[in-house]
Amino acid sequence: REDSLLAGLIGRGIQLSRTPLMQMAEARAQGLFTVYKKLDMDAPERAEMTLPAMVDAAEAAGFDGLNITYPFKIEVIGLLDELSDNARAVGAVNTVVFRDGQRIGHNTDLWGFAESFRRGLEGADTRHAVLLGAGGAGVAVAHALADCGVKALTIFDTDAARAEALAALVAGNRPGCKTRATTDLAALFAADRPCGIVNATPMGMAKLPGMAIDADLIAPDMWVADIVYFPLETQLISTARARGCRVLPGSGMAVYQAVRAFELFTGRPADPNRMKATFDVF
Ligand code: NAD
Structure with a gap:
């Protein structure tokens, strides 16, 4: 749907991450229906879950994309169809976009x-x-x-x-x-x-x-x-x-990686000042 954002963050120990709130607040401010899930691989309910299974599940559920953080930024590359030039140069992916059956990896850091x-x-x-x-x-x-x-x-x-x-x-x-x-x-x-x-x-x-x-x-x-x-x-x-x-x-890098990820997920420009304001709430 063009009027929604369905995405999530895969990582370990991500409970304090500010990325989910930045993405959700920006999507809501733009009038999008939004679900952004913290997919914490340390959570007891994911004890048996592997990274490939988690990415498959997100894609099957119709996610627009995923943010990927520690410790999966390199491992995820093996699960993707295509990499952006920056992701290929750096050898790490922090944003995955699902589009037309393809999984494309980006490095917005x-x-x-x-x-x-x-x-x-x-x-x-x-x-x-x-x-x-x-x-x-x-x-x-x-x-x-x-x-x-x-x-x-x-x-x-x-x-x-x-x-x-x-x-x-x-x-x-x-x-x-x-x-x-x-x-x-x-x-x-x-x-x-x-x-x-x-x-x-x-x-x-x-x-x-x-x-x-x-x-x-x-x-x-x-x-x-x-x-x-x-x-x-x-x-x-x-x-x-x-x-x-x-x-x-360091807040600038954290905010702008999220700005770019939002744009990749939704195809819409994000408002960096609004995302910074959400980041600063903590
Ligand atoms: P990492 O563990 O992969 O790398 C840290 C590197 O620093 C290692 O190579 C280590 O040998 C080196 N190092 C440690 N102490 C040192 C010292 N005293 N002098 C010289 N080198 C030293 O960690 P990372 O994933 O690269 O993250 C580094 C830090 O960056 C994190 O702690 C996090 O706070 C920050 N970070 C910020 C953002 C952001 O968006 N602002 C994004 C990612 C990481």
């Missing part, structure tokens, strides 16, 4: 970070950025930074092999961006000072306080982005703000 960056750090110097964290989210963020015009990207991760692998992946997928990995941030900042820093490690989360970078390396003329959004004001964001840096908190 990539566009979500890029759009948040373009809107929240307009005009930022993109000659050289440092990305902290080369895990699942870091892969999407690295590609997004290249799409935002970052000319040189240095990647740091406590797991050096991950940083190396991501540098190679982005170099292949986004040849306009020069990439490298580093194991020594202090040496990097002394030799080739970056214009901006992005945190895609879990450091700064309420349960993992702290920062993945030495505060002394952060200078007032750098922009600083975090993708951690619980809490919204991470130690990195508050340190950078106090230094006078332009900052971008």
Whole structure:
């Protein structure tokens, strides 16, 4: 039906996710009949349920699509007919659209970070950025930074092999961006000072306080982005703000990934301000 949204979120431990409310509130505000289900694979009633069975059930029930989160973003790819260019580049899917018997996988985390960056750090110097964290989210963020015009990207991760692998992946997928990995941030900042820093490690989360970078390396003329959004004001964001840096908190990526997913599910534009207002209610 054109006047409805039937979708859901598959993941583990998703009870606090803000995605369902953002999707539902936006759909209702647009006058759509809406069902958006939290399909928590940790729930006792799904103890026997596998990911393939869950995706089959959603498709058979006539869902428009699914959001996919931890730990299924890679596993779901094997269940799909087609991938968007971004999903293929990143190797992870967070949005599935069911259309004409086909299952199409998208990665709206990539566009979500890029759009948040373009809107929240307009005009930022993109000659050289440092990305902290080369895990699942870091892969999407690295590609997004290249799409935002970052000319040189240095990647740091406590797991050096991950940083190396991501540098190679982005170099292949986004040849306009020069990439490298580093194991020594202090040496990097002394030799080739970056214009901006992005945190895609879990450091700064309420349960993992702290920062993945030495505060002394952060200078007032750098922009600083975090993708951690619980809490919204991470130690990195508050340190950078106090230094006078332009900052971008993690809520933007979370909101814009949902904006793009809504558009893919419904074919209708979403109102980012309205979705942000729903996100902020928490
Ligand atoms: P992940 O576990 O896949 O990857 C985290 C990476 O960070 C790992 O490679 C790890 O080695 C590295 N790391 C950890 N501590 C480090 C440190 N001190 N210095 C350098 N590297 C370090 O996790 P993920 O799925 O990539 O998610 C990372 C964080 O991003 C999550 O905790 C979540 O808060 C946030 N996130 C936000 C959004 C959003 O929409 N804003 C979306 C996804 C994830």
